[in-house]
Structure formats: C-alpha cells, structure tokens
Amino acid sequence: MPILQVNMMEGRSDEQKEALIHELTEACYRAVGAPRESVRVLINEIPKTQFGIGGQSAKKLGR
Template sequence: MPMINVQMFEGRTLDQRRKLAKELTDATCRALGCTPDAVQIILTDIKKENWAEAGKLFSD
C-alpha cells in the first residue's frame, strides 16, 4: 500500500488539493500497477515561518 506524504506551504484551495490527490493517485497507480484504493496520501500545510532553506525562513 503506497503512502505519499506531501508537505507544502499553506494557501492551496480545496479544489487544488483534490486535484493534487487525484493526480498523485493516478500516477502512482500507473507506475506501480496498483488500484486507487491502495494509495494513501497525506497533505500537510506548513506555515512559511516553520520552513527554512539555506538557513533562512521562507517568511523572511
């Protein structure tokens, strides 16, 4: 059972999240030959003040 964990900045709409879940599920099924009911996806919103790259917060 594939589980996909997606962490992204806040701000995506519910429709965008639905589309992402559908596209990830479809791609996973094509690549692994599994059925959609076998794919689990966790979408986690992260605030920009809680994410850094190269030592700098994205909120800065």
C-alpha cells in the same frame, strides 16, 4: 497499500489539494499498478514561518 506523503508550504486552496491527491493517485496507479482505492495521500502543510529558503523563512521572503 501505497502511502504517499507530501510536505508543502501552506497556502494552497482545497481545490488545488484535491487535484494533487487525484494526480498523485493516478501516477501511483500507472507507475506500480496499485489499485486507486488502495492509494493513500497525506498532505502536511508547513506554516510559512517554519519553511526556510536560503536562510530565511518563507514568510519573511513574502512567499
């Protein structure tokens, strides 16, 4: 059972996250032949205050 873990900054819509889950599942199916129903995708959303880019928080940078 493949488990794919994604860390990304908060702010994407539910529709975008659904699309990501679908596309990652399909990629795993194609790449390693894992049955789609066995693929697990975990999305960890990181608050913008806890996501650093170039020495500053994403919130401070307006991301």
